Amino acid sequence: MVEIARAILSIRLSVGDGESSKITPIIILDEPTAPLSIEERDELFKYLLELKKHNSFIFVSHIIPEVMRFSDRVYVLRDGKVAAFHDLKKQEITEDLLFKEIVGRESYYELLTRVEHRLVEPEKRKVVLSVRNLSKKGFYKDVSFDVHEGECVGLFGPTGCGKSEIAKTLYGEVVPDGGQITAENKPVNLKSGPHKRLKLHIGYFSGETGKELFLYWPIRKNVSIINFDKVSSKPLKLFRIINLKAEKNLAEKIVKTLNIKAPNVETECYSLSGGNKQKVSVGKWLERSPKLLILEDPTIGIDVGAREDIYEVLLDMKKKGISMVLVSDDPKEYALLCDKILMLREGVVQKVMTNQEFRGVMEL
Amino acid sequence: MKRVEKTMPRVSPNMVAVWRLFKTNPAIWTILGLVVIFSAIVPERFLSTSNLVAILRSFAVTAMLAVGPTFVILLGSIDLSFMGIWMFGGALVWLLYPYLGLASILVYPIFGLLVGLFNGVVHVKARIPSFILTLAVTAVFAFLTTYVRNVSGVLTLIVPAYGFLRESPIPYLPSPFLLSLPAIALALFLMFFTKIGTYLCAIGSNEEGAKLAGINVEKYKVVGFMISGFLTGLGSIAIFVHLGNQTRVDFDPSELIRGLAAIVLGGTPLAGGMGGPHRSLLGALIYVLIFNGLFLLPGVDPNHLKLYIGALLLGAVVIASKALKGALIT
Known part of the structure; x- marks a missing residue:
């Protein structure tokens, strides 16, 4: 303003x-x-x-x-x-x-009606991440929830309700005052940073591409940065030798599956459109396949077509059993992706809703 | 699609690769230009065998001052401690020679590694700007070197036993050049074939993004400083031999600028995130060609060369910062 x-x-x-x-x-x-x-x-x-x-x-x-x-x-x-x-x-x-x-073509409203959300029966599925009494003064208080395998949990509320801080806490960017996070049945050191969370198979994807991408790098390198295991061999314990050809193939595969519009994988990311940047950003997680992916505004500022492509990928990953935690401003996004939605106000969980209940409340 | 393929001229992939190399490294054009200019003006002096060998020698020395710190500049920080490592490392070799014998030359890389470790840990943990920190380190070691010389009551810290290193087994390739090859090879290997190079670049270009991609930023910053120190120590052996098996005992800022000028001229911006040791090698060659050529030109006073060094660095930094619009030194 x-x-x-x-x-x-x-x-x-x-x-x-x-x-x-x-x-x-x-x-x-x-x-x-x-x-x-x-x-x-x-x-x-x-x-x-x-x-x-x-x-x-x-x-x-x-x-x-x-x-x-x-x-x-x-x-x-x-x-x-x-x-x-x-x-x-x-x-x-x-x-x-x-x-x-x-x-x-048809809008993702249509996609919305097509996707059916089943209720996750807790006893049948493994708990991937559980959060107990997580608190940080001035941001959120006593937040507890479980994320099951293949489940997407939404944190919904107005700006300032603490949802993005909770997401950042899960990824280790924000250190909470108290509480517990358990991943793979092991307690997580709350003070450890993102590199430790990645080892626990927790990934983070944000729509703010300026924050996440290396804009002056080619797509190839932006993709391989978290996929070194896939594109290199390890003849010595200390060193990894990067295989340029494997790197290129990996990037080409992602460009193809995500329908990224770029001349080739050597194209520098700053020259791509917003939607395509976001696709590169989400694409790197495709191959890494973490157990839990934290999504913060995954489709902020991009056009409808690119949104749809990203939703398709995310829904696909969900089907494969990857769990997600979503933070966004768009209620439709929650309705599309989440199985369970936590309503937050001023840092406190007010209510937990299923997808159907949420759609009813939001009139979607 | 098919029509487009027909109208495209046939270019072999090798040609494309060569073109990319030229496009991404403008330093190559500069080198070719300098060679052409000097061969045209003073052909018999510039292209003589002895001059070409001299160029190779000073290339090795300049490259050894530039290759190590490049890794820290990639991070977006700066490492000026190379001067301290070179000077005091040599003093340590001289001090320890009576005890260790010929093995004392290995003190150089080990000393470099330790100084790098110190720089990295202090920079990361105490959050001291790398510029101030590493300049202070160089100042301390430069003082210590002079102090060792003064206390010992000798003029130079020469170790005559390494005389055999000065003899080159291959004609026309001076031994400092051969001794610089291990450091060059190691630098290029680290940059292109390990994830360290990518990680350092990532931290320099977008620290937040590097963190989000799961890179342990603090650890790799320390690793960057350690690589810088180790390569400088390894490379200092070549300079040590070049100077006649001795180290420098008086601090000369133009030597400090020499390393930085080679880095910036090669195309690694001081803001970090781009470039690498390969570019610093090209930059070292540009630097050497300019000074060798100027020295040979009639009417150029050799006493003014140091002035030109400063002016050259200033010019290169201005050009580099204009292209980037970023913070210069952090």
């Missing part, structure tokens, strides 16, 4: 006070809501709609309800061309229609 205010102010200043009332500034908004939570988005839109009375906007977004709410005219772009045009003042269109036009 500060940025938007600054943009408007700088236009006013450059024109001069006397003339400022005569001109209409054009403000280009490029995915303005990507880093915001649902509540913050609402606030931003209240403010933007107010500004719209005096200013013109070019609004770039992939979030369809936002576009419908804010725009007067909509141009749908696909593969660098205008695929469709709508004047929202003159015609009524549905969200599903826009979805279809963006992706060129």
Whole structure:
């Protein structure tokens, strides 16, 4: 919001006070809501709609309800061309229609209805991770839950409810004040960092690709960094000799399964689009196959088509028995992926819901 | 798809590989350019056998000052302790020769490894900026070297028994060059065939991401400093022999700059995350060619060469930082 205010102010200043009332500034908004939570988005839109009375906007977004709410005219772009045009003042269109036009096929709403979520019977499945009375002052309190094999547990709540801190605690980035984490029936040292968690087969995937990828590296190296076991031989105890060809084959396999759009595996990651970056980021976990994958905003800021590809991969991994813990801002994501959802408020678990109950509450 | 394949000119994979090499290492162009320029201006002096052997000698020395610290610069830190390792390591060889005999030369790499370990642990645990820390280490060892010389009442810390190392078994290849080969080979092996090289690069380019990818960042930072120290110690043997089986006893900042200049000229930015020892070798060659060529040019005062060294490093750093827009030294 500060940025938007600054943009408007700088236009006013450059024109001069006397003339400022005569001109209409054009403000280009490029995915303005990507880093915001649902509540913050609402606030931003209240403010933007107010500004719209005096200013013109070019609004770039992939979030369809936002576009419908804010725009007067909509141009749908696909593969660098205008695929469709709508004047929202003159015609009524549905969200599903826009979805279809963006992706060129059915939206993941459809995927949502297709995926069936079975209730996990605790006694039949192995517990992969169990958390007991985990607390950190000022963030979360007395959090306890179990993750079973092949189960996805969602931590749901508004921003500031402590869900991302819990996820970071599970991966060893945040040290809790108290509580217990047990993985593979062994207590986890709460102070140990991510490299120790990886040895316990706990992985972490975040949609923030800038945080996770090595942008100036080729796809090949970004993929192999956690898959050295697969691409190297070990003639000596101390050294691993990297096999460049195996590295390349591994990356090519991932590019193919995930439908990553890149000229070849030597392409540097910064030149890829947001969706493709995210696919590389999730792709490296495909081969590693951890027992538990922590997902933090796995599809933040990417277009619908890429989202679908990532969901397919995640659902596939789930089917193979990989457990997950999901933290996100999109209720649909929970409905799609999670078997069990913990509702959090101010760091305390309010309620545990099954997928069906969650869908009922969220009207999905 | 088929149509595209038809119109594409046929290029053999080898050609593509060579082209990639040139594209990713602009230093190669610079080297070719320098060779062409100097061979055109002073052909009979520049291309003479004795001059080419001299180039090989100073290449070995410059490379040995640059290859080790490259591993720390990859991390986004900096290691200036190579000067201290080279100077005081030589003093230790001189001190221990009466007790250890010819084996005392092995003190060099061991000493380097220990200094690297010290640097790494202090840098990581006490969170002291590597620049200040390693500069202080060099200052201390430089002082100690001079102190040893003064206390012993000798002029130079020469160990004549290593005279046989100066004789090269292969004609035209000077022995310092041959002695630098193990360190070069080890550096390239570590960089390209072990995960250490990848991990150090990862930490330098995105520390947060490296952590998330399960790299023990603290451990590999220490490993980086240890590699730097060990390679410098190993390489210092070549410099030791080059100087006539003795070490430097007075501190000269231009030698410090020499190593850094070779690294930056080769294309490893001081911000880390890119490059590697292979580039530092190219950088060392550029450095040597420039000074060898300038020395031969008529009208260039050799006394001013040190000024040019400083100017060259400044220029290289400015260019490198412009290309990156990143923090320069952390």
